[in-house]
Amino acid sequence: MSAAALDVDCPPPPPAASMSRADGKQLASVLDSVSDSLIDFSGSTTNDTSSVLCPSSVTLELAHLQASSQSFKLFDSTARPLRRSARTRRQASQASTSVEKLSKAGPRKMSNYFSHAASSSTPSGSTPCSAPISIPPAQLDPSSSALHRTPPAVTPTPMPDKGAFELHLESTAFRDALPSQASSSSAASPSRSSSSTTHAADLDHSATRHERWAGHNLNDGGAAGSKVLSRSVSSSDLGEGSSRAAAEDPASLPVSVSIPRSTAPSHARKKAADHVPRPRNAFILFRSHAHRQGLVPKELSANHSNISVIISHMWRSLPTEEREMWAKEAQREKDEHALLYPDYKFKPVYRRENVVRRSVRKEGDEEEKNLKIADHILKSHGRDGVQLGEEPNSNIIASSASERKRVRRAESRAKSRNKIAAAAASASSSLEQAHRNRALKVARRAVREVSKSPATTSSAASPADWHCASQQAWDGTQTQDYVAPALRTVRRSSSVPALADSVNWGKSTCTPAPLSTDGPVIYPASALPQHLKTGFHSYPSPPHQRSATYHEPMHLSAPLHTPMSAYSTVSASGLSSGLAGVQVSRSPQMPISPMTQVHPISASQHSPTFRSQRTDLPRPFTSAGIASAVSNATSALDLSPPTWSNFRDMLASPHVATSYGNARRPSGTGWQSSSRLVNADIGLPMR
DNA sequence: CTGTAGATAATACGTCATGT
DNA sequence: ACATGACGTATTATCTACAG
Numbered sequence: 001m002s003a004a005a006l007d008v009d010c011p012p013p014p015p016a017a018s019m020s021r022a023d024g025k026q027l028a029s030v031l032d033s034v035s036d037s038l039i040d041f042s043g044s045t046t047n048d049t050s051s052v053l054c055p056s057s058v059t060l061e062l063a064h065l066q067a068s069s070q071s072f073k074l075f076d077s078t079a080r081p082l083r084r085s086a087r088t089r090r091q092a093s094q095a096s097t098s099v100e101k102l103s104k105a106g107p108r109k110m111s112n113y114f115s116h117a118a119s120s121s122t123p124s125g126s127t128p129c130s131a132p133i134s135i136p137p138a139q140l141d142p143s144s145s146a147l148h149r150t151p152p153a154v155t156p157t158p159m160p161d162k163g164a165f166e167l168h169l170e171s172t173a174f175r176d177a178l179p180s181q182a183s184s185s186s187a188a189s190p191s192r193s194s195s196s197t198t199h200a201a202d203l204d205h206s207a208t209r210h211e212r213w214a215g216h217n218l219n220d221g222g223a224a225g226s227k228v229l230s231r232s233v234s235s236s237d238l239g240e241g242s243s244r245a246a247a248e249d250p251a252s253l254p255v256s257v258s259i260p261r262s263t264a265p266s267h268a269r270k271k272a273a274d275h276v277p278r279p280r281n282a283f284i285l286f287r288s289h290a291h292r293q294g295l296v297p298k299e300l301s302a303n304h305s306n307i308s309v310i311i312s313h314m315w316r317s318l319p320t321e322e323r324e325m326w327a328k329e330a331q332r333e334k335d336e337h338a339l340l341y342p343d344y345k346f347k348p349v350y351r352r353e354n355v356v357r358r359s360v361r362k363e364g365d366e367e368e369k370n371l372k373i374a375d376h377i378l379k380s381h382g383r384d385g386v387q388l389g390e391e392p393n394s395n396i397i398a399s400s401a402s403e404r405k406r407v408r409r410a411e412s413r414a415k416s417r418n419k420i421a422a423a424a425a426s427a428s429s430s431l432e433q434a435h436r437n438r439a440l441k442v443a444r445r446a447v448r449e450v451s452k453s454p455a456t457t458s459s460a461a462s463p464a465d466w467h468c469a470s471q472q473a474w475d476g477t478q479t480q481d482y483v484a485p486a487l488r489t490v491r492r493s494s495s496v497p498a499l500a501d502s503v504n505w506g507k508s509t510c511t512p513a514p515l516s517t518d519g520p521v522i523y524p525a526s527a528l529p530q531h532l533k534t535g536f537h538s539y540p541s542p543p544h545q546r547s548a549t550y551h552e553p554m555h556l557s558a559p560l561h562t563p564m565s566a567y568s569t570v571s572a573s574g575l576s577s578g579l580a581g582v583q584v585s586r587s588p589q590m591p592i593s594p595m596t597q598v599h600p601i602s603a604s605q606h607s608p609t610f611r612s613q614r615t616d617l618p619r620p621f622t623s624a625g626i627a628s629a630v631s632n633a634t635s636a637l638d639l640s641p642p643t644w645s646n647f648r649d650m651l652a653s654p655h656v657a658t659s660y661g662n663a664r665r666p667s668g669t670g671w672q673s674s675s676r677l678v679n680a681d682i683g684l685p686m687r
Numbered sequence: 688c689t690g691t692a693g694a695t696a697a698t699a700c701g702t703c704a705t706g707t
Numbered sequence: 708a709c710a711t712g713a714c715g716t717a718t719t720a721t722c723t724a725c726a727g
Contacts, residue, residue: 261705277703277704277705278702278703278704279704280704280705281704283704283705284703284704284705284706285704285705287705287706288704288705288706291705291706291707303707304705304706304707305707307706307707308705308706346702346703346704347702348701348702348703349701349702349703
């Protein structure tokens with residue numbers, strides 16, 4: 001057990017304590033399990049180098065893509081390193097000297113949690129053994145982890161007899177309260193360029209959690225103590241016996257083998273000193289890994305934007321198992337994060353205003369080039385290359401974030417349409433038709449009952465009427481009659497039939513309706529996403545509930561003058577007391593200003609109340625205030641008067657959200673629903 | 688029994704994790 | 708700037724408890 005050469009990856013090395021015998025066992029066990037996991041990870045023996053991207057070994061040559069005298073190594077467990085930078089060697093020697101300094105200086109602050117310094121017995125003068133290969137997502141013996149990871153299902157497999165593993169291990173030895181054993185052993189052999197590991201309890205005992213997680217944010221000024229220490233340890237240096245011995249002493253393995261975090265802040269934005277970074281997700285882990293392995297040669301991709309694109313191509317082409325594997329690692333990191341920071345909560349700084357992103361024009365062939373690079377890298381590793389969609393160049397076309405977003409939305413819309421169509425088709429059975437007829441009958445009766453209220457006008461159409469109207473042509477410019485969905489709430493009372501008792505429509509039973517292209521479509525509510533829940537439907541209520549709700553259409557006798565984002569609600573139960581509402585909504589999905597919402601006004605109260613979920617709006621709200629709010633809201637709406645055709649389009653668009661149409665009488669006396677004139681005193685200006 | 692308001696579901700969209 | 712994924716807030720619609 002000699003060799004574990006110190007390979008300081010990027011940052012200056014942390015001061016490392018020397019290794020105790022137990023530490024040696026730990027490292028051996030770690031390496032053992034790592035090598036096992038590597039094998040397991042690739043799903044084959046170590047001779048098979050054509051497997052997964054993560055741990056397999058392939059030498060990549062991209063000479064024909066672009067002149068490059070260098071081979072690129074990817075997750076190589078067998079090959080020797082191509083180069084070892086002078087800086088790295090210098091840092092390695094610095095590390096060993098820093099160990100001496102540390103032993104004199106006493107305990108130091110914790111280094112990066114994810115970069116445990118592996119215990120190692122490598123003499124500082126030994127030949128660097130460095131072929132850095134990746135550590136797959138840690139699949140350590142659960143007992144080896146301070147955080148008790150899930151054990152990998154690893155069948156005992158012969159260790160690779162050569163090659164080296166680069167471990168990114170964090171030294172836990174140089175912390176405020178080291179266990180006496182580690183300290184003593186450190187003092188006993190200060191010349192060793194290694195560090196010991198400690199138990200989980202020691203981890204918590206000695207350094208703050210934050211320091212462990214975000215070593216790069218430490219302000220201790222001691223660069224060594226806050227930097228990642230990574231090592232390359234030759235697997236051949238590890239005896240089987242030591243591994244087994246370590247395995248028998250699981251509690252002595254608190255090290256974490258993982259993809260190290262950078263020690264330098266990667267973004268210019270200032271972070272608080274105690275900022276805790278988020279756990280990385282699967283893709284970011286993969287990206288970090290690929291970047292560290294030099295997977296995308298710099299010669300081929302000058303900037304990280306391209307690197308991201310290339311790696312994303314590779315990512316999407318990875319088989320599911322491999323992506324799941326990275327997802328597991330991300331989950332593991334997330335779990336550790338949660339353990340370290342139980343009170344942590346992601347707090348994005350929400351800059352809602354003036355979020356303007358610069359649009360950068362791309363070179364025409366850049367995307368294609370990136371795609372080719374990714375494709376070649378994959379093929380160099382025995383893969384099929386970048387998997388393209390059905391459309392040959394769809395990946396290229398949709399490479400930009402906005403494009404992909406757009407494509408995803410289009411796909412989502414298509415999916416939604418299919419779902420609706422399928423639901424509608426499935427709802428066309430005669431049994432459901434009978435249900436629907438019954439529902440309509442009951443609904444009509446309910447409306448009649450409600451209409452008996454003196455405050456209710458009779459102009460409100462029944463659902464059946466509306467359904468009939470929906471069969472008419474949409475662009476009814478000849479008649480100037482329009483049908484718009486509106487809301488009506490019917491409560492179960494002595495005067496109103498209990499809809500839900502007799503009608504099981506709505507959420508549980510589809511209301512069959514043909515998908516019409518030239519008229520309002522009555523969708524089965526159960527098939528509708530939230531933003532398309534319009535038309536009329538009801539919600540079944542359990543018998544003990546007092547109310548049931550359905551959407552009742554309003555028959556409007558005037559063209560729609562108001563923007564589609566304005567809509568009205570009418571509560572049937574409130575009609576007797578004059579409850580009616582005007583709601584002006586400017587949803588964020590619309591290309592208009594922030595939302596202003598005006599909610600029901602109770603005419604039965606002397607002081608009309610205003611309800612809004614916005615706390616910054618005054619309440620109670622007077623009619624004058626409502627008028628002002630509505631005026632302000634609508635004045636900012638610069639939409640041309642909608643026609644039915646574009647209303648239909650808007651309803652079909654997810655960006656319309658749940659906006660309903662409203663009509664405003666040309667007389668300009670105020671907002672008016674077809675069922676009841678309300679708030680005539682508001683006196684909004686005509687548009 | 689009615690009207691109100693809090694709770695909650697559904698959806699959209701923004702930030703941040705890495706790296707230079 | 709750029710990728711993907713996790714997770715936050717914002718918004719709207721719907722559900723439901725409860726005071727009067």
